[in-house]
Amino acid sequence: MQIFSYLCSPKRQTTLFMFIIGIAGGTGSGKTTVVKKLIERLPKGEVVVIPQDSYYKDSSNVPVEERQNINFDHPDAFDWPLLSKHIAMLKEGKSIEQPIYSYITCTRSEETIHIEPREVIVVEGIMALREPRMRDQMDLKIFVDADADDRLIRVMKRDVIERGRTAEAVIDRYQRVLKPMHEQFIEPCKRFADVIVPQGGHNNAAINMLAKFVK
Numbered sequence: 001m002q003i004f005s006y007l008c009s010p011k012r013q014t015t016l017f018m019f020i021i022g023i024a025g026g027t028g029s030g031k032t033t034v035v036k037k038l039i040e041r042l043p044k045g046e047v048v049v050i051p052q053d054s055y056y057k058d059s060s061n062v063p064v065e066e067r068q069n070i071n072f073d074h075p076d077a078f079d080w081p082l083l084s085k086h087i088a089m090l091k092e093g094k095s096i097e098q099p100i101y102s103y104i105t106c107t108r109s110e111e112t113i114h115i116e117p118r119e120v121i122v123v124e125g126i127m128a129l130r131e132p133r134m135r136d137q138m139d140l141k142i143f144v145d146a147d148a149d150d151r152l153i154r155v156m157k158r159d160v161i162e163r164g165r166t167a168e169a170v171i172d173r174y175q176r177v178l179k180p181m182h183e184q185f186i187e188p189c190k191r192f193a194d195v196i197v198p199q200g201g202h203n204n205a206a207i208n209m210l211a212k213f214v215k
Helices: 002-007 031-040 080-091 132-137 148-161 167-192 204-214
Strands: 019-024 047-051 096-102 107-115 120-124 140-145 195-198
Touching: 019 031, 019 080, 019 132, 031 047, 031 120, 031 140, 031 204, 047 080, 080 096, 080 120, 080 132, 140 167, 140 204, 148 167, 195 204
Parallel strands: 019 120, 019 140, 047 120, 140 195
Antiparallel strands: 096 107
């Protein structure tokens, strides 16, 4: 009831043609599922997603043997100025050229993805709510929450099946990188959220409510 009252309060209403939503949450929390289900509930062609993962800094100037040491779960790994600039351009009704980032080479491709402005812009990523400048650009800020054990299980399934890593390697990375980075940088973003969605993509009630509000 508190979330519903907040979303429907007059101070949250906007007359802007464009509505910008920030969706953050830990690795394996279900952000992508929430975004997918939200898009399914909105009119076709009116939503575009800007993945924060596309805005990792280009590491072509870093020796190849050192690129594997890059901490992708640290704020310094992202090109915040470019992401904020692109959000501002979309809000002004201008198109952007979204970068394409390769996890294999840790570099940006020479090719880009042409993005036209839409009525709803969704910025999705582990730290989408971290930077004050970006938060000021958003009309609605969402944090997708999930139990740490559930996040670990999802990360293991994804990395073992899709990325060919061993279970031991995934657990080691979780303990050494993912967990401390989550506690230090991602979890604190929760306090900036307008709405917290527990249970990730399984929370259909929250997703339905959000879709209705955005419509």
